[in-house]
Amino acid sequence: MNRKDMLNKLQEPEKVWDMVVVGGGATGLGVAVDAATRGYSVVLLEMADFAKSTSSRSTKLVHGGVRYLQKGDVALVLEALRERGRMKANAPHLVKDQAFVISNYTYWDNFLYFCGLTLYDLLSFGFGYGRSRFISPKKVMEYLPTSVKKGLKGGIVYHDGQFDDSRMAINLAQTSADNGGVILNKAKVSGIVHDQNGKVAGVKFVDMESGKEMQLKAKSVINACGILVDDLMAMDSPGHSKMVTPSQGVHLVLDIKFLQSDY
Ligand SMILES: Cc1cc2nc3c(=O)[nH]c(=O)nc-3n(C[C@H](O)[C@H](O)[C@H](O)COP(=O)(O)OP(=O)(O)OC[C@H]3O[C@@H](n4cnc5c(N)ncnc54)[C@H](O)[C@@H]3O)c2cc1C
Structure with missing residues (x-):
């Protein structure tokens, strides 16, 4: 997976993708594998890095x-x-x-x-x-x-x-890419594009490396933003009322002498 090659694949502004997935955690990457292996043209945009958020911080x-x-x-x-x-x-x-x-x-x-x-x-x-x-x-x-x-x-x-949750995420990204998916990190979705009828028709995103804003046309946009799911919803419909209240889990890491066991 080479980021520059992935970015080059997004340089046709008139191309209509079957699917744009927003969010490169477990959910978005799973969708990107599913879509690519079923023959859909799919782009996944992740604003930070793959599994940067909850998907690398689970209990494994x-x-x-x-x-x-x-x-x-x-x-x-x-x-x-x-x-x-x-x-x-x-x-x-x-x-x-x-x-x-x-x-x-x-x-x-x-x-x-x-x-x-x-x-x-x-x-x-x-x-x-x-x-x-x-x-x-x-x-x-x-x-x-x-x-x-x-x-x-x-x-x-x-x-x-x-x-290993984060390696699983990377392997999903690789699998999608091997099957023709375009998987891009450091690409923050900044807006939703609508057609004349107000229907979702694509996204705007910022390449966080260059600061350049780009636009993609898509038949469908999948919101896989995890705890930020409502932020993307608000881009589509301002005034959207929140569905998710973020909460946090805590992991306690204890010394092996506490348990002395592999169980
Ligand atoms: C404490 C804790 C322990 C857990 N333990 C387990 C476990 O043991 N086993 C298990 O199966 N599950 C576990 N889970 C659940 C699991 O971790 C989550 O269900 C899963 O990681 C959610 O993945 P996601 O892709 O939906 O969200 P996330 O991993 O949060 O991914 C969303 C991604 O969207 C990106 N994003 C957001 N906005 C934008 C934007 N505008 N443009 C581009 N990208 C954007 C974010 O950067 C992020 O990378 C646990 C969860 C918690 C909180």
Whole structure:
């Protein structure tokens, strides 16, 4: 991927692209792969760098939505488990199995988590990362030696995935480019272009390297701006009321001596 070559591909002002994707995080890059591999002409514009925002700051888990099972949203869990399986099949160099131990201090929790996580395994229909199993209190202490021993009734080992989020993003960018997608970083969308009927017909963007403003015509514009989704909406319809309230997650990084385990 060469930025100059990508920029050169955008020098035909009259060309009408099938799709312009705004935002080079996981969502936008995924759309750009999907579009390019289906034969659509697609341009992705990212104002900073690929995965600069939330998509390089996740907890790095490829989860099948285990917490949605508790809420009874089986359809969502099925979809997430299938996606989890595809990520491992398509990017085995970036996705690996991660085993977790849930340590339980009541017999009811042993029963509840064993049943729930076994259902989680069954729903993965051959896309599983490994079977869940019950383990004794002694095994819990072996697997997680710094656990609180008093009152421990057992534990459940279950599996999900772990991945390198920013490398995944770069690989998606490369895959889209290999399939004809034009993927440009340091390109900030500054306005939406409309046709005579007021329909979205393209975008204006600023090449952040040269400061030059350019325009692209497109049949569709995809808003994949993450937490800035409303800013792009406001460019299309001033007075747009906000859909998203940004929130922030916090990761605590602990020394290995705290857990002394790979679980
Ligand atoms: C604390 C935390 C932990 C998480 N952990 C996990 C996890 O373990 N596993 C998991 O699967 N998911 C996790 N997620 C969710 C996941 O990280 C997000 O769903 C995902 O990264 C969102 O990607 P995105 O592409 O929608 O947004 P973003 O990554 O925010 O990308 C949007 C991009 O749009 C660009 N942009 C904005 N405006 C413009 C403009 N005008 N012109 C050009 N570009 C523009 C931005 O620069 C940005 O790069 C976590 C999220 C958080 C907050």
